[in-house]
Amino acid sequence: MSFLSSGVAVVTGAGSGMGRALAEQLAAAGSALALADVDEASLLETAQILGKTGALVTTHVVDVAKEERVKAFAADARERHGRLTLLINNAGVALHGDFEEISLDDFRWLMDINFWGAVYGVRYFLPLLKHAPRAHIVNLSSVFGLIAPAGQTAYAASKFAVRGFSEALRHELEGSHVKVSCVHPGGIRTSIARRARLGERTPAVRQEQSVAQFEQWARTSPEAAAARILRGVEQGEARILIGVDAYQIDVLQRLRPASYWKLLKKKLEKVVAAAAKEPGKPSTARKP
Structure with a gap:
């Protein structure tokens, strides 16, 4: 991997x-790293793991929601490394609750990290x-930057925003030596x-x-996702899908852009029902 x-x-x-998986694989490839969290x-734990690789690693405690930080x-990073070749805006959070259960402060908190964190990073x-x-x-981004399930108003909004920002940025930088990839992981x-944060008015059991x-849906390991x-x-891919589920969802939303949720809702109900039958794993999940 010559570039890396x-x-x-x-x-x-x-x-x-x-x-962390990205940091480990980049260090193993020979890349120097400026890591933030x-x-x-947790950040120092990652750095300790990477110490065995011999890579030049600097750590930075950063809240990506804070522009000045x-x-x-x-x-x-510029002072300590002198240059930069790869920026991965990976930091992100989730939020439990339907739109009427979360506050506007909850919504802003998530958008500040998931969307504005990426914007500040690029800026x-x-x-x-x-x-x-x-x-x-x-x-x-996420597969929730391709589809928008019930109960994910804030998260889907942030990931659709990351997708739109990334695609427009890629078009603006076309012809330059700076490439842009938008990543859509499935269940990792x-x-x-x-x-995830519990919404202001979200019942505690919802978490x-x-x-x-x-956990029933997430099948891909962080290591496999990082490698992808x-x-x-x-390879300079503009759009990176991760997991079989991501490819399936991508096709489904193209074929049924206005009605994909009907099919996904039924599939999710089956997953929840199957989980409830597993010995020692009673499911408390409600229907979406």
């Missing part, structure tokens, strides 16, 4: 999940990327559902229900 092995990569949300303990992160790292002979921006086995549904992203970067 000779580069310097920024990865946000590097303390766990796909962010809001959770300092991202701006300072970019300046710090302050793009000038540095433009100095490289070859550079790449990776923005994490990370802790995002367990760490348990949502986590049970997510980096392969897409090497």
